[in-house]
Amino acid sequence: MQTMTLDPRVRRSGRSRGWTRWLGAPLSSATWRSYCYLWLMLLLGPFALAYVLVTVAVTAGAAVTVVGLFVAGGLVVGGRWWGTTYRRLAGHLLDTHVAAPVPRRTRRGFWPRLGAALGDPVGWRALLFALAALPVTLAGFIVSTACLVLGFGGVTYWTWFWSLPPELAMDSSWHTPAGLALVALGGLVVLVLWPSAQSVFVALLKLLTRVLLGPTAASLRVAELERSRAGTVQDADARLRRIERDLHDGTQARLVAVGMQLGEAREQLVSGETDTLGELLETAHASTKDALAELRELARGIHPPALDSGLAVALETLAARAPLPVAADIDPEVEAGGRLAPAIESIVYFSIAELVTNAAKHAHASRVQVRVEVAADGGSGILHIRVRDDGVGGATVVAPDGSGLRSGLAGLAERVGSVDGTFELSSPVGGPTVVTMTLPAVRAGTEGTHRTGTGSRA
Template identity: 85%
Template sequence: MTLDPRAPRSGQRPRWTHLLGAPSSSVTWRSYGYLWFMLLLGPFALAYVLVTVAVTAGAAVTVVGLFAAGGLVVGGRWWGAGYRRLAGALLDARVAAPVPRRARTGFWPRLGGALGDPVGWRALLFMLAALPVTLAGFVVSTACLVLGLGGVTYWTWFWSLPPDLAMDSSWHNVAGLALVALGGLVLLVLWPWVQSGFVALLGLLTRALLGPTATSLRVAELERSRAGTVEDADARLRRIERDLHDGTQARLVAVGMQLGEAREQLVSGATDTVGELLEVAHASTKDALAELRELARGIHPPALDSGLAVALETLAARAPLPVTVDVDPELEAGGRLAPATESIVYFSIAELVTNAAKHARASRVHVRVEAVADGGSGVLRVRVRDDGAGGARVVAPDGSGLRSGLAGLAERIGSVDGTFDLASPVGGPTVVTMTLPAVRAGTAGARRTGTGGRA
């Protein structure tokens, strides 16, 4: 945070009162204290940078020395953390910490990871670049402050100065002293403005060199999304295994036992209950087939083979509440979407419809799927709106490893570089907007089309 004397609070006082009060503002003095601390740290930081560069260059011919140089480079992270805490304490500038170092195994990977640590090198660059800015800012700020205070109070102590240090005697009258005091007041008013420029430049260096880069944040987000997707897939496989074991498998075992008993009765000639056993086995077999079809539909709905529009229409027909589906005709005209995109869109909409019926007590759901242009690349936008009670929130996972609910949907969308936005005021309506890259099937690989599918 930097001082901006032009920003009064809600017009409570005239602007000129804020300009005159800026020199006594706590923000101004905390910024000045920040320059003091930066100046005190500057020589030590410069010495650390020079030692790091010297050790790195001198130890290039020795392996053990390179480990010492790598330790100094990694030590730049500690300096960066200290500078971030200083900016947060005195400037209220909250700069996020960079991505932590990855643990590496092996001699050469550990050495290369230490010597090539980009966070450490960026911290060293900050320590080097911040020193001249701090020196210039401190000198100019202190000069404005000292000259301003001296000018305002000059009329009270000018008489104690030796003749060779005092101003010309022509200034030692009412008009001259008043003019000197006015000049000192102008310097005091300008002091926060001048100081804030240097502090803002140091804040910019802090954010640019001591904070995380956009690339590192993106990599961390992709890793987190990938981990969530893997855990979600693992939970799905475990659920399928449990359903097969507890349901279908048990039913097929019962069918086998019933058929075995019928065979024994046929061999022994007791055919009284054979027909009843075969009828029960036949009914159990049909139930098992229905369960298998339901499980297969949960893995990959057959309707998706005919396109996303047909699959969503089938989903709407099977939903427990009225669902209106509006699919952009250009999606089908432009070719099929990638299988992963269609599957994610289908299951996300299915879960949102289920949530609307089960938790939001909605009476109607409207689904809109459209293709929009975004900087020349195709983007698929999905909007699901229900008239339920609202108040939905995205709650982070509880650490159990299972990804479910809206948090799981957000991670599922993020795993393909998409976005998830939720608007759910209390009382409704709830609107979920998802955007995904509209990758076409032709660019994602060949896809087998069903017998009733549309290309």
């Protein structure tokens, strides 16, 4: 077993760079931008504090009036402006870029709109930040300014001590070359320590900015579920339109042709002219079989009959009908605890079906491997799906084109996300392409305790 040792010269070089960075911190732009940030925060602090006090006072005093509550609600919502100002200030001066909270949704109705304004969590959190940041800013500004003034004054004391009145100057014993040098050295030490002392308060303000002015995990999840639900509704609507179009342009046209051919055959029977009767009946019979095949294909696209026998049977059937060899490995534990919820089974089936189609059509793969297993996660189970092909790779998730139909990998990612699942893609140029999905292993009959979407083929 070989071990790697670091060259002592490299270690010394790293330590020297660290010392140089530490000693040069008082002259760095980041340190002075942080000091400027404290200045601006201190200037904004009294105005923000006054706004917070007015908001609380109006909310408490106007609780008995309806008009006053709308004024209070407007002040709470106005707290969003303060949050935006503080976020931009931190982004420009501290390089701390915090995402904006989820936009406020307007409610319909008098009381819902009033309640949404008064209970706006983003506005209240921004007001709380203004209240909590003021003492931190004040303490940080005092400490930082004191270090800066003492340090700079100590370093330059030897140049201006003679101008001080005797009662303000240091003891005359310090006014010697050795004493002045010691005072200058102490000032230099304070200047070197100044950025570190300042960074403690700036780091606390950064933490408050991230915690109080950014979006919460719950709000992001709600926004993601709403977006996913909207996408699912659009996908279902587009799919129904496509089925209607296929029925109208394909199957319906064939059945109309069959009706016309049978009508013509009946006229020939009535008239006794049976020269082309056999040909007409043969054509009608072939058109009927084609129409039945199209109907079966449409029905399979809506809900494959193989799913009635369980997910394992459906995936084995899918592998047998695939245009390229598919090795499907289904863990028996997937259905050991009972059938999965229909929505989960549909998402798994149609996702794998599309990935297999993509591997054959776009990746030019020669083989696909599918692995489906379930893993325990506390009191529930997590379904793991892994689809790997040996194609050319280079697959990417392309955003929807606005047509309303969520197709391709973007549609799969949205469909999986609609049931609190995850979608990961690894597809380097040259292959292989590996798609890993996780979904909650919701069992049939327990869907009421979970929010699941509906799956359909992209």
